Amino acid sequence: MDREPLDRPVTLAVVEDTPVVLEGIRSWVAADPGRRVEIVASGNTVDSVLGGEGAHADVILLDLELDGVNSLPRIPELVAAGRRVVVYSVHEDDATVMAVLRAGAATFIAKTETREHCVDTIVAVGRDRPYVPPVMAGALVAADGQTSRPMLSAREREALLLWFQGMNKQSVALRMGISEATVKQYIERARVKYASTGRAAPTKTTLLARAIQDGLITADDIIEYQSLAADHHTRD
Numbered sequence: 001m002d003r004e005p006l007d008r009p010v011t012l013a014v015v016e017d018t019p020v021v022l023e024g025i026r027s028w029v030a031a032d033p034g035r036r037v038e039i040v041a042s043g044n045t046v047d048s049v050l051g052g053e054g055a056h057a058d059v060i061l062l063d064l065e066l067d068g069v070n071s072l073p074r075i076p077e078l079v080a081a082g083r084r085v086v087v088y089s090v091h092e093d094d095a096t097v098m099a100v101l102r103a104g105a106a107t108f109i110a111k112t113e114t115r116e117h118c119v120d121t122i123v124a125v126g127r128d129r130p131y132v133p134p135v136m137a138g139a140l141v142a143a144d145g146q147t148s149r150p151m152l153s154a155r156e157r158e159a160l161l162l163w164f165q166g167m168n169k170q171s172v173a174l175r176m177g178i179s180e181a182t183v184k185q186y187i188e189r190a191r192v193k194y195a196s197t198g199r200a201a202p203t204k205t206t207l208l209a210r211a212i213q214d215g216l217i218t219a220d221d222i223i224e225y226q227s228l229a230a231d232h233h234t235r236d
Helices: 019-031 046-050 074-080 094-102 115-126 134-142 154-164 169-176 180-196 204-213 219-232
Strands: 010-015 037-043 059-063 084-089 107-110
Touching: 010 019, 010 046, 010 115, 019 037, 019 115, 037 046, 037 115, 046 059, 059 074, 059 115, 074 084, 074 154, 084 094, 084 115, 094 107, 094 134, 107 115, 107 134, 154 169, 154 180, 154 204, 169 180, 180 204
Parallel strands: 010 037, 010 059, 059 084, 084 107
Antiparallel strands: none
C-alpha cells in the first residue's frame, strides 16, 4: 500500500462492534487539540470497513473481539497487505498483547487507557514513529527473555532478509509481489519497533546486526545468498 507524506491528519478506519466504544473514540479524536486524526470509516467487520472509505486509511484500529469472534487471525493478512494495524481491546493480559505483536500489529492499546494514549498511539503509528502505551510496555517487560526483542511479522522478516541478502528494494518488491513503497514501509516499521524497545537501528548495518543478534537471520543466510547474487543486485 503506497503512502504519501503525512503533512495532514492521520486517517483512521475503526473496526469496532460496540456503539458506545465507537462514540468514545470519535469524541476522543474530536477533542484532540491538534486535530491530528480523522476518522474516515467505521463498522463492525473488517471487510465492511475496508471495502469502503477505509480502504486507504493510514491506520486501522481493530477491536480484538468482534461479535464474539477473535479477530487475531485477520492481523497477518492485513499486515501482509501493507496495513498499519493498532489493536484496541479489553483483553489486556500479557499473553494476548504478545500474541497481537507477534501477529504483526504495530502496537496494542488497552480500552482502559486514556484518550491521550489512544490518540498519541494512532498518530505515532500513522507517521511510522515509535510509541509504546503503558499496557504494552508492561507486557514487554514481563515477557520471559523477550524484553528487548521486537515482534516482527513474517512479511517484515522476509523483506529484511531479502534486503540484507543484497537485493535492492525494487527487487525485493518484485520477489514478494508487493510495491516498493510497501517494502520501504516494512523496513521502516522494523526500525520503529527496534526503537520502541530501546535498541535503535537507524542504518542498514545496525539493523542487520540487531536481526542477527535476535536470531531473525544468520550470518550464513547472508553469505550464501551474496555469493550467488550480489553481483546482480545493487544495494540501497
